[in-house]
Amino acid sequence: MRVALAADQAGRLAAALRRAGDKEIGGQLFGEQLAPSDFRVTELTVQSRPGTFARFVVDLLQAAKDAVRFFDRTEHRYTRYNYIGEWHSHPSFAVQPSGPDVATMRDLVRDSQFVGTFAVLMIVRLDAETLTAGAWVFDPQGGERAITLEVELEHQ
Template sequence: MQVEFADSVKEQLRKALRAAGSREIGGVLMGEQIEPGHFRVVDLTIDSQTGGQAHFVRSSEAHAEALNAFFCETGHQYDRFNYLGEWHSHPRFPVTPSAQDVESMVDLVNGERGIDFAVLLIVRLQWWRKISCSCTLFRRHFSPSPVVILEHRH
């Protein structure tokens, strides 16, 4: 799987990470399928309230509203525009999924919500500008696998 990020999404992340400082923040990724196995993150939610120094659990209600608005804006074209996954920051730790991160994503794709796959993006801001990140694919009945992050093509 390959994922790219719209420039506007990168800028939203930079601003939110700067504002959060050493607190973990996160949210939901909304994507556009460019072709099979290739997605562009076109929007995201930012939950800057519930994170702590070493922990983040997002509030579902606020993100559900944002997803519904995204679906309305994109004409309910679920095969092209849809929920892509989750993101959160690791401002004080490596940008690799923790055991707790992996467990929660495995629970998500194996749960009752009918989500066959989801990505987990973990980000960290370096030198106030550069975003360091990792992206992992979680699929029902498969082991987690790395996602290739592409530079956005204009």
């Protein structure tokens, strides 16, 4: 599986990370399926309420509103535009999922209300002005693995 983060979204993410400083922040990943197992994140939401130095908790109400806005904007064309997953920052820790991160993603994809075939977890941090990121995919059957994440660069 390949996931690309659109350049404008990478810029938006870096700006949000700068504003958050040492607080963990996060949101959702939405985007477009380009080909089988090939996705591009075209919209990254940023939750308005930050976490703490060592923890980020999803605001489910904001997440639901953000999802509705995305699906309305893409005219509910779910086979092309859909939810890709979640993201959050580790400004003070390695760009690796923690035990609670893995447990949260497992719970998400195994929930009876989850209708997707997978969910991606992207963990990011800003080192000076360099965006460091990693991504993992989780599926309802228990599959979990690191995946290729490409961060697109702005063309100047």
